[in-house]
Amino acid sequence: MDIVLLIKAALMGIVEGLTEFLPISSTGHLILAGSLLDFTGEKAKVFEIAIQTGAMFSVMWEYRERLRRTVLGITHDPVAQRFALNVLIAFMPAVVLGLSFGAVIKAHLFRPVPVALAFIAGGLIILAVEHRHRRLYGALDLAGKRHARVETVDEMSYLDALKVGLLQCLALIPGTSRSGATIIGGLVLGLSRKAATEFSFYLGIPTLMGAGAYSVWKQRELLRWDDLPMFAVGTVTAFFAALLCIRWLIRYVSTHDFVPFAWYRIVFGVVVLATAWSGAVTWAA
Structure with a gap:
């Protein structure tokens, strides 16, 4: 067993967990961290996608009661049915565009310099959106008073879900941030900070778990049973780091x-x- 490789896997898992739900791009950070740790190549790309599953398990654990109610009420509860359908509607655009353009994007944009440019562009967009919010709402935005058109996830319409799903597709560009696209985009669409953040969590479950399963299956010929400890370590550390991040972020966005x-x-x-x-740094592709 390669201890150094497992340490690298653990570090990558921590990076994934701490960045997945923040608007700073987990994929971008994994690409940069992998470059610094000399953890690159086709197998590393599969690993980076697969360990996102660990972060999604943390969402499922943190919101297990809501998910349980949804599963039990899917046949008769209108709230559960609407919630499940909204997640499905938002999920579909990423499936279609990801399958259509994912290979091209990975071939040309999964490199440190394009990621850095996406970091900067995304930061400027966040500043512009927050400036707009302050101009429209001022102190009301963080004072706990209703100003958003959609205050909770259960108030979202099917059209709201579709729009958030289309915005999520921007995250196909590494460095953009799936959470950033859905949360910041949700604010622009009229969702409250809490609703946008929580829906981003829920939407990540099918999106990232599906992407992880698809990537592992598609690249299965690259993988060996000897790789299992590396994937397990990365997934477990991503779970615990993401769990801490989720709990912190929900408190953060309230104020x-x-x-x-x-x-x-x-x-x-x-x-x-x-x-x-x-x-000064040789960033590997």
């Missing part, structure tokens, strides 16, 4: 905006570009 994440993205992206340009 804060996403401006700090925007500046983090911009600064991080600039550092990556500067080190790549100067040769």
Whole structure:
């Protein structure tokens, strides 16, 4: 058993768990972390997608009561039926576009410099959206008073779900951030911070677990039974790191905006570009 490889897998799992639900791009961070740890190649790409399942298990654990009620009420409870259908509707655009363009995107954009550029662009978009929110709502935005058109996940319409699903497709570009696209996009669509954040969590369950299963199956010839400990370590560490992140983020959005994440993205992206340009860091593809 390669202990160094397992340590790298654990570090990658921690990176995945801590970044999956924040608007800073887990995929982008995994690409950059993999480059620094010399954890690259086709098998590493499969690993990076597969361990997202660990982060999704943390959502299922944290919201297990809501998911249980949905499963038990799917045949007779209108609230459960609407919630499940909204998640399904939002999930479908990523399936269609991911299957159509996923291979092309991986071939050309899964590199540190395009990721850094997406970091910066995403940060600027977050700043613009938060500026719009402050201009429209001022202190009401974080004061606990109703101002959003949709305050809870259960108030979302099918059209709301479809729009969020289309926005999620932007995350096919590494560095964009699935959570950023759905949460920040949800704010623009009129969702409250809590509703946008929670729906992003729920939508991630079929999206990322499906992507992980598909990636492992498609690249199964690359994998051996000897790889199982590496995948297990990455998945488990991603679960625990993500669980901590979920609990923190729900508290955070009740009293804060996403401006700090925007500046983090911009600064991080600039550092990556500067080190790549100067040769201080050799970023591997």
